[in-house]
Every structure is written in structure tokens, then in C-alpha cells.
Amino acid sequence: MVVEFKNIYKNFGAVQAxxxxxxxxxxxEIHGLLGENGAGKSTLMNILGGVLSPTSGTxxxxxxxxxxxxxxxxxxxxxSFIHQELNLVNDLRVFENLFINRELTIxxxxxxxxxxxxxxxxxxxxxxxxxxxxxxxxELDTLEKQLVEIARAILFETKLIIMDEPTTALTxxxxxxxxxxxxxxxNNGISCIYISHKMPELFAxxxxxxxxxxxxxxxxxxxxxxxxxxxxxxxxxxxxIEDKDIHxxxxxxxxxxxxxxxxxxxYFKNISFSVKKGEVVAITGLFGDGRGxxxxxxxGARKLTNGKIFKNGKQLNLSSIKHVMKSxxxxxxxxxxxxxxxxxxxxxxxxxxxxxxxxxxxxxxxTNEEIKRFEKNQKITNIKANSPKDPITSLSGGNQQKxxxxxxxxxxxDVYLLDNPTQGIxxxxxxxxxxxxxxxxxxxxxxIVFSSEFPEIYxxxxxxxxxxxxxxxxxxxxxxxNEVDMMFYSTGSNRKES
Numbered sequence: 309m310v311v312e313f314k315n316i317y318k319n320f321g322a323v324q325a326x327x328x329x330x331x332x333x334x335x336x337e338i339h340g341l342l343g344e345n346g347a348g349k350s351t352l353m354n355i356l357g358g359v360l361s362p363t364s365g366t367x368x369x370x371x372x373x374x375x376x377x378x379x380x381x382x383x384x385x386x387x388s389f390i391h392q393e394l395n396l397v398n399d400l401r402v403f404e405n406l407f408i409n410r411e412l413t414i415x416x417x418x419x420x421x422x423x424x425x426x427x428x429x430x431x432x433x434x435x436x437x438x439x440x441x442x443x444x445x446x447e448l449d450t451l452e453k454q455l456v457e458i459a460r461a462i463l464f465e466t467k468l469i470i471m472d473e474p475t476t477a478l479t480x481x482x483x484x485x486x487x488x489x490x491x492x493x494x495n496n497g498i499s500c501i502y503i504s505h506k507m508p509e510l511f512a513x514x515x516x517x518x519x520x521x522x523x524x525x526x527x528x529x530x531x532x533x534x535x536x537x538x539x540x541x542x543x544x545x546x547x548x549i550e551d552k553d554i555h556x557x558x559x560x561x562x563x564x565x566x567x568x569x570x571x572x573x574x575y576f577k578n579i580s581f582s583v584k585k586g587e588v589v590a591i592t593g594l595f596g597d598g599r600g601x602x603x604x605x606x607x608g609a610r611k612l613t614n615g616k617i618f619k620n621g622k623q624l625n626l627s628s629i630k631h632v633m634k635s636x637x638x639x640x641x642x643x644x645x646x647x648x649x650x651x652x653x654x655x656x657x658x659x660x661x662x663x664x665x666x667x668x669x670x671x672x673x674x675t676n677e678e679i680k681r682f683e684k685n686q687k688i689t690n691i692k693a694n695s696p697k698d699p700i701t702s703l704s705g706g707n708q709q710k711x712x713x714x715x716x717x718x719x720x721x722d723v724y725l726l727d728n729p730t731q732g733i734x735x736x737x738x739x740x741x742x743x744x745x746x747x748x749x750x751x752x753x754x755x756i757v758f759s760s761e762f763p764e765i766y767x768x769x770x771x772x773x774x775x776x777x778x779x780x781x782x783x784x785x786x787x788x789x790n791e792v793d794m795m796f797y798s799t800g801s802n803r804k805e806s
Contacts, residue, residue: 309370309386309465309499310335311356313379316365320349325351326362329516329525333468338490338500340514340531342543344734346704349503353470356501357389358382361698386467390457390474396445397785403428403441406460408452429695431459434492436485451641462493469493470501473732475509478741480594487513505734507536521545537786544736558785561585564754565723567606572613574777575601579615580728583723583754590765593775594798599758600642602775603727604757607639608632619723633662638721640712642728642758649700649711651804656682656696662715685714689744706737724748727758743768762791776800 311333326348333339333501341351341680351428354360356367363374368386383387395765396405402585403424412427413505415739445453453805454474475483488623490500490513503587504510510517511531519526519542527542561584571577576598576794583589591599604610608626617624625631641647656675659682682696689710693703700708706755709729716724726745745761745768748755765772774782782797796802 312368314366315364319363336494336497338514340517341503341509343520344736347520386460388466389470390461398446401609401720405519431463460528466498472503559584559587566618568616570611572605586749586752588769590772597775598778603758635724638716639725654697655700658700659714660713684719689714706733723754725756
């Protein structure tokens with residue numbers, strides 16, 4: 309399938325989301341679509357998938373021009389869209405989700421469940437994954453749900469697959485499996501549009517790239533002709549000097565946060581470490597290392613079987629999250645869309661919600677006070693919003709994440725737990741989040757960052773704790789950090805040798 313976008317415009321009221329976008333996707337091509345959050349990538353792909361109609365412009369598919377498409381037309385043409393937001397029905401079984409609206413029948417009367425289950429097994433085998441098609445989707449974890457979405461896209465006669473951040477919840481092994489599948493699809497004449505913020509992935513699997521910025525076409529070309537620095541410049545419209553990094557000399561300050569021998573089987577055991585005033589400590593490892601559960605336990609959201617946690621020498625009351633919040637601990641959880649933003653609230657209330665829970669003592673809520681709270685934190689975090697009363701969902705991912713930072717800045721906590729704080733945001737927004745982390749450290753806050761990205765860990769941390777199978781395997785100071793050693797200890801290779 310060959311797709312050409314010709315002079316595509318899309319307006320949402322006075323907001324111009326796309327302006328005169330023109331480029332093409334070739335046959336049997338893996339095409340990387342790059343752009344910061346809010347650049348217009350999802351809007352353009354929703355136009356191709358028939359979810360939105362362009363204000364003007366045409367889409368040419370295999371020589372036929374369309375002023376707009378419907379979702380049904382897009383499917384009939386062979387276009388599949390794997391959205392960043394999972395579109396599965398939790399109360400249906402896996403095979404039922406795979407064949408939804410395309411059910412196989414016997415004599416057009418009875419569902420042919422055996423055949424659907426057989427074909428489901430086939431596609432999972434092709435993907436080199438082991439998922440039981442008879443399980444209910446609610447029994448799957450996020451990783452497995454993502455793989456089911458991908459399986460649904462490749463199950464039918466698809467000619468073009470749009471993948472919007474498909475690897476967010478995948479491990480390295482699953483990512484490599486996905487890339488193998490994509491190359492196999494390409495060899496069979498199927499094109500892919502691959503949307504991702506992860507530069508190594510884009511360079512590893514894509515043939516060509518197109519960059520959008522502020523709704524405008526910036527550049528197209530072959531990945532072999534550029535490097536990551538050039539790609540970053542195209543994305544953000546400026547050079548980001550990555551390594552005036554924040555050099556992290558070791559601090560000689562008092563200990564603020566101390567963890568003593570805490571365990572929560574089967575996730576982690578015998579964890580002990582401390583964090584000083586103004587120090588950023590990263591905790592890393594590989595999938596299944598217990599980091600996510602540890603972050604929850606430090607915030608009182610997961611019960612410990614033994615051990616103690618101290619702040620300023622006083623043992624924390626971990627009986628409830630509210631107690632932990634009032635003790636001066638703030639947390640930005642992973643999976644912003646599932647665990648942080650409250651989609652039915654506006655920006656203003658999303659900023660204020662932690663204050664309401666931990667500090668608000670009045671009988672009524674004052675809108676004026678809320679607005680002052682927002683404006684104060686907007687200056688610090690640089691939230692880009694038309695109005696604080698707009699829905700939180702009107703913001704880009706990076707600005708949503710800044711709202712969550714503002715939520716916790718309002719409590720002026722002493723210790724911040726940041727679980728994957730740059731997950732699902734673009735390179736420019738990541739840089740701004742790093743500046744916020746640096747700002748917190750300069751304010752004397754103690755910060756624990758849970759991350760699996762070496763460049764991020766190197767930029768922001770004074771020390772790095774490396775976990776392996778629920779235990780601390782190695783602690784490295786900033787001047788010792790390198791990617792090879794971090795992976796060596798993350799994989800437990802030192803234990804294998806011993």
C-alpha cells in the first residue's frame with residue numbers, strides 16, 4: 309500500500325492542529341513518524357484511520373484520492389491502528405477480542421469458537437509469545453494486553469499497520485520479537501507507520517522518517533542519512549546540549565530518608581538504602597526486578613512483611629497513603645494515564661487534588677485559591693494550557709506530566725518518589741522534566757527516581773541502585789556509571805559468575 313498525504317489541514321475550533329502536511333508512505337516500508345507531544349502525529353493518524361476528517365486536503369491510497377475516510381473504509385482498505393490507549397474489552401476472552409466485529413461463524417448462525425481459538429494460537433505462535441486465547445482480558449497484565457492489540461492488527465489481511473507507542477509496556481525481549489514481526493510483515497509487502505519517542509528503536513527498525521512540529525511538516529528522509537542528534541534537533545527545533553548535564557558530585561549532607569531491611573515477598577526482600585538532602589538516587593534493573601512494587605511500598609500503597617522506613621530519624625506510619633503524604637512524602641506514579649491524571653476533572657482540580665487530601669481544612673473549596681495555586685505552580689513547571697479550567701485530557705502528555713509535578717509541588721514534600729517520570733513523553737518534554745528534578749534537588753528535596761533508561765539515570769542521579777530479582781545487586785556513584793556495567797548488574801551476570 310502506498311499512502312500520500314496532500315496538503316492536510318485540521319482545525320479544532322480556533323486551534324490549528326495540522327497545517328499543510330504533505331508526505332508519503334511507500335509500499336513495504338517501515339516509516340517512523342516523529343514529533344513532540346502535541347505535534348499532530350495522533351491527529352494525522354486518526355485522519356488516516358477514519359476517526360477524524362481533515363478540514364481540507366486529500367489522502368491518496370494506491371492512486372485513489374479520498375477527501376476523508378470512515379473507520380469502516382479504513383479497515384476495508386487494509387489499514388489497522390494500534391492505539392496508544394488499549395482498546396480491549398476486559399470482560400471478553402482474548403480470542404473474542406481478536407475477532408471482535410469479524411467473528412467466524414458456522415453457517416452464518418453459530419460462532420465458530422474452535423476455529424477462532426485455533427487461529428489465535430497461530431498468530432501468537434507467529435509472534436513467539438505464549439498467551440492463552442481462552443483467558444479473559446482482565447486476567448492479563450498491561451504487557452500482555454499490548455501484545456493482544458498487536459496480534460489483532462496482524463491477524464487479518466492488513467496492508468498498513470499504524471503503531472502508536474507500541475513498546476511502552478514491553479521488555480527488551482518482547483521489543484525484539486515485535487521488530488522481528490515488523491520485518492516479517494515488511495517482507496510480505498505490508499507497511500508500518502511507527503510512532504515512538506525512543507530514538508534507538510526508531511533507528512533500529514525504521515527505513516524512513518517524517519518529522520512533524522507544531523502541526524507542520526518539517527522533514528522526511530532515510531534514517532541511514534541522519535543520527536540521533538540530528539533527529540533530536542528536527543524534533544524540537546533547537547539543539548539540546550545533553551551533556552552539560554548536571555554533573556553529580558557526591559553530597560555531604562544529612563540523611564533524610566532511610567530504608568531498613570524491608571521486604572514484600574515475592575516482589576522484593578531485604579532492601580536497605582538511604583537518601584541525603586538534595587540527593588537524587590536512581591533505582592533501576594530489568595523487568596521483574598521488583599522496582600514497581602518497591603515504589604508502591606515506599607508510599608504506603610503496598611504492605612511490608614518486615615523492615616522499617618525512617619524520615620528525619622522518625623519511623624514512618626505506613627498504615628495509609630494519607631499518613632505517608634502528611635509525613636512529607638510525595639509520589640508521581642508510573643503509567644500517568646492509568647494512575648495519575650483524573651480524566652473527568654479539569655487541569656485546576658488535577659493540580660489541587662493532593663492538597664485537598666493532605667492540607668485542605670476549610671469546609672468549602674475556593675476557586676480563587678485554586679487558580680492562585682495553579683498559577684504559582686505553572687510558573688515553576690511551565691505548563692502550557694489555554695485555560696486551567698480546560699479538561700486535563702486537552703493537554704499533551706508532557707504537559708499532563710507537568711500537572712502531576714505541580715500537584716505534588718503544592719504539598720512541598722521533603723521526599724519525592726518518581727516512578728518512570730518521563731514515560732510516554734517526547735525528548736523536549738523529557739528535558740523539561742529533568743530540569744524540574746534538578747530544581748527539586750536544588751531546593752534540598754530528597755528524590756528517588758525509578759527508571760530503566762541509562763541516559764536518564766546518568767543525567768539526573770548522584771547514585772544508582774541496581775536491582776536484580778527483588779534484591780539490591782549493586783550501588784554505583786555517578787562517576788562510576790556506564791551502560792555496560794549497569795546492564796551487567798541488572799542481568800545478574802556477577803552472580804552467575806560467582
